[in-house]
Amino acid sequence: MNSGLSPSTRLSWPSGFGSYAKMLSAERCPLSLRGTLRRLCLTGLVLSASAVFVGPIPFLSQTVDPLAEMLTSPNIDTRARAARDIGKGGDRSAVPALADAxxxxxxxxxxxxVIALGSFREPGALDALLTATRDSDSDVRVLAVQALVGYYTGQTPSPGFTGFVKKNYEWAKSRFVTDNTRIDPGVSADPRVISALEAAMSDTTSIDAARGAARGLGTLNAPAAVPDLVKSAHSPDENLAREALNALAKIKDTSAGPGLIDLLDSSNQAVRQDAAVTVGILRTHDALPKLERMFQNDPDKKTREAALEGLADLGDPASEPVLIKALWSDNKTFRALGAEGLGRAGDAQAVPEIEKALSAEKNAEAKLAMQYALTALGKEDYLAALVDGLGSTLHGDSAEKYLIELSQNPKFLPKLYPFLSSNDSTVRRRLCTVLVFTGDHTSVDPLEHLSHDKDGEVASEALRALRAIRSRGATSATARS
Known part of the structure; x- marks a missing residue:
C-alpha cells in the first residue's frame, strides 16, 4: 500500500523525546508519571507524522465574499438576488461591490x-446613491431619491416601491395627503444631497423622481432649495406643484411667500387650495385680500376651507371679523379654524367670544382648537385640557401641533414640565416629542429623568429630545463663534 511517503522519508521522534523514553524505563519514575509521559510521546509522534500529510491552511480572510462574486454572474436574476441578499445581510464590506454594480x-x-445601498448608513453608500439619481432608468432614480432621503430619516425604499408611488399619485389626484415626515432639528443633510435632489426635481423627464425629490427637500428642511421649490410649485404637473408647496410649508422660509400669491388664481383647483394653506403658513400678509375673497366667494367648499386655513395660519388681526363669523359656522372645520386664527391674532378681547363658543361646542376637534386659542391668549386654565388631548387617538396629532406652536415661546416651556409626570404614558411620550422641536436648556433635567422612564417608548423619545436640544446648542455655539 502506498503511504504517500517517498522512500527516503523517515519518521523521527521530535527533539527531546529520546530522554523522555529513557525516563519511562527508569525504575525510579512513578507509575502515574510514566503514564503521562507515555501519552505525551504518542501525541508528539502523531503530530510529527501529520505534518507530512497536511498542507498549509489558508486564512479565512483570504476568501472572497460569495455574494459579491454573484454580482458579476452572467445571470440577471442571480445578480439581482445577490444585491438583495447583501442589503438584507448588512455586510458593509460589500458596499464597494454594490457601488460598482x-x-x-x-x-x-x-x-x-439601490435598494440594498439604501440600507447602509456610511459615506460609500451615500456617494453611490448620489450617482444613482442620474441613472438612465426612471425607477432607479425614484429609488435613489427615496434612499437619499431615507439616509437621514431611516425610511428606506423596498421592492415594489416605485409601483406604489405611481398608483398612489393616481389615487391622490383629488385628495392630496400631506406628508409630515421631517428630520429632527439640528440634523442637516450633506449639501451634495440637497443639490442632487434639486437636480432631480428640475428634471421632469422622470416625473416620479421629480415629485419625490420635491417631497424630500421638505423632509430634509432644505432652505437652500427654496428658489427651485417656488419654481416647481408653478409646474404644469399638478402633483409636482403640490409636493413643492408642501415642502415650502415644512421649510417655513417666509421669503418664498410672495412668489406663491399668484397661485391663488391658478386654474388648477387643487394647486389653488394648497397655495392658500402655504401662504398662510409662510405668513404672507399680502395674500390676505385674496384669501378673504376665496373664503367668502368661492363656490367650492374645499377651496373655502383651504382659504380659511390660510387665514387662520396667517393670524392677521385684520381678519378678526371673518374669523369670528367662522367661529359660529354650521361647519365644524370652519369653527375650529376660526378659533385657531383668533388665537394667533393675539387679541385678548376675543377671549369672551371664544369661551362662549367653547361652552356651546360639541365637536371634540373644534373644542381642542378653542382650548388652544384661549391658551394662546393667556388663559392658562385651559392648558390641562389641551395636554390631555395628547392621549387621544383621534386628536393627539392636533394637540401635539398646538403645543409645539405654543412652546416656540421659551416662557411657555416651563408650564409644560409638570405634565411630564402624567400617569398617561402617551401624554409623557408626546410631550417629549413636543420638546424635540422646542426644548431648550431648561428642558434637560426633566428629560433626563424621563430617559429612565419605565415605558421604553417614553424613554426613547426623551433621549431623542435630549439629542435634538444638544444639537441645537452645538449649532448655536458654532454660529456665535
Whole structure:
C-alpha cells in the first residue's frame, strides 16, 4: 500500500523525546508519571507524522465574499438576488461591490442595488446613491431619491416601491395627503444631497423622481432649495406643484411667500387650495385680500376651507371679523379654524367670544382648537385640557401641533414640565416629542429623568429630545463663534 511517503522519508521522534523514553524505563519514575509521559510521546509522534500529510491552511480572510462574486454572474436574476441578499445581510464590506454594480446593464439589477445601498448608513453608500439619481432608468432614480432621503430619516425604499408611488399619485389626484415626515432639528443633510435632489426635481423627464425629490427637500428642511421649490410649485404637473408647496410649508422660509400669491388664481383647483394653506403658513400678509375673497366667494367648499386655513395660519388681526363669523359656522372645520386664527391674532378681547363658543361646542376637534386659542391668549386654565388631548387617538396629532406652536415661546416651556409626570404614558411620550422641536436648556433635567422612564417608548423619545436640544446648542455655539 502506498503511504504517500517517498522512500527516503523517515519518521523521527521530535527533539527531546529520546530522554523522555529513557525516563519511562527508569525504575525510579512513578507509575502515574510514566503514564503521562507515555501519552505525551504518542501525541508528539502523531503530530510529527501529520505534518507530512497536511498542507498549509489558508486564512479565512483570504476568501472572497460569495455574494459579491454573484454580482458579476452572467445571470440577471442571480445578480439581482445577490444585491438583495447583501442589503438584507448588512455586510458593509460589500458596499464597494454594490457601488460598482450600479454600472450593471440590467435595470432590474440596478434597482435592487439601490435598494440594498439604501440600507447602509456610511459615506460609500451615500456617494453611490448620489450617482444613482442620474441613472438612465426612471425607477432607479425614484429609488435613489427615496434612499437619499431615507439616509437621514431611516425610511428606506423596498421592492415594489416605485409601483406604489405611481398608483398612489393616481389615487391622490383629488385628495392630496400631506406628508409630515421631517428630520429632527439640528440634523442637516450633506449639501451634495440637497443639490442632487434639486437636480432631480428640475428634471421632469422622470416625473416620479421629480415629485419625490420635491417631497424630500421638505423632509430634509432644505432652505437652500427654496428658489427651485417656488419654481416647481408653478409646474404644469399638478402633483409636482403640490409636493413643492408642501415642502415650502415644512421649510417655513417666509421669503418664498410672495412668489406663491399668484397661485391663488391658478386654474388648477387643487394647486389653488394648497397655495392658500402655504401662504398662510409662510405668513404672507399680502395674500390676505385674496384669501378673504376665496373664503367668502368661492363656490367650492374645499377651496373655502383651504382659504380659511390660510387665514387662520396667517393670524392677521385684520381678519378678526371673518374669523369670528367662522367661529359660529354650521361647519365644524370652519369653527375650529376660526378659533385657531383668533388665537394667533393675539387679541385678548376675543377671549369672551371664544369661551362662549367653547361652552356651546360639541365637536371634540373644534373644542381642542378653542382650548388652544384661549391658551394662546393667556388663559392658562385651559392648558390641562389641551395636554390631555395628547392621549387621544383621534386628536393627539392636533394637540401635539398646538403645543409645539405654543412652546416656540421659551416662557411657555416651563408650564409644560409638570405634565411630564402624567400617569398617561402617551401624554409623557408626546410631550417629549413636543420638546424635540422646542426644548431648550431648561428642558434637560426633566428629560433626563424621563430617559429612565419605565415605558421604553417614553424613554426613547426623551433621549431623542435630549439629542435634538444638544444639537441645537452645538449649532448655536458654532454660529456665535
Amino acid at each position: 450600479l454600472k450593471d446593464p440590467s435595470e432590474k439589477v440596478r434597482r435592487e442595488v
